[in-house]
Structures are given as C-alpha cells and as structure tokens.
Amino acid sequence: MGQGVARVLRDRLLVGTPLVLAVALSAVHLPGILMRFDDGHRGARLIDANGVRLVWAPAGPGWNWRQEERVDRGLGYFKSHFPSCACWQVTMTETRDRVTADGIRIAPAVTLLRDLV
Numbered sequence: 001m002g003q004g005v006a007r008v009l010r011d012r013l014l015v016g017t018p019l020v021l022a023v024a025l026s027a028v029h030l031p032g033i034l035m036r037f038d039d040g041h042r043g044a045r046l047i048d049a050n051g052v053r054l055v056w057a058p059a060g061p062g063w064n065w066r067q068e069e070r071v072d073r074g075l076g077y078f079k080s081h082f083p084s085c086a087c088w089q090v091t092m093t094e095t096r097d098r099v100t101a102d103g104i105r106i107a108p109a110v111t112l113l114r115d116l117v
Contacts, residue, residue, distance in 0.1 A: 071104050079104050088112065 047054045071089055079087045079102050087104045090112050097107040107115075 071100055071102070071106065075104060076102060 045056045047056055075087055075089055079085070083103070089104060089106045090109050091106055092109060094106065094108055097105070097111050099105050
C-alpha cells in the first residue's frame, strides 16, 4: 500500500468514525423527538414525579430574545432604600423610554443625552 492510500484511509477513519457515531446516537432519540406532543399550554405546570414536586413556571427570558430589558438588581436595591432619588438605567437595546412600577426610568442612551445635555 502506498503512502497516499494509507493517508486517505487514515483521514476517512479520523473524520468518518466520529461522524457515524454522532449520527447513530442522534438517530436513537429521533423517534421520541418527532412523536412529542405539544398541548399548547404555556403557563405554569406542576410536575410531581420521583418524590419531587416542581412548579415549572415560564417566567424568564424563554425564547423571546427581544424582551424588555430588566432593571439592574443593584439599581432596584438603591431605589428601594432611597425612593425619592431619581434612578435611570441606560440601555443600548431598547428603543423606547419607559418607567417601571418602582419609578426607575429605563431609556436608550440617545434619550439620556438629549434630556441631560
């Protein structure tokens, strides 16, 4: 066998073996994934199994990448201890200016510059 043929066989084994294993191991779980039932319920669920009770709540970022930006925890703490102080959170992702229920103003950087300068 020449060196070229040996090199081709070696390369095929090095690339092919992990590829075949990945496909085979993924295919084992494919029927379960394709047969999964979606009941459309997106609210909180109570899961009681294996001696553990769990409330699975959909609160949090989930799949919505464009959700409103949350207030920084330190800023919330500051506002709770000094309620008369004006608190701003500057954001680069939101485009609208809003005030939270706690009185913290969340605004884009452009708004901050326009109002303060």
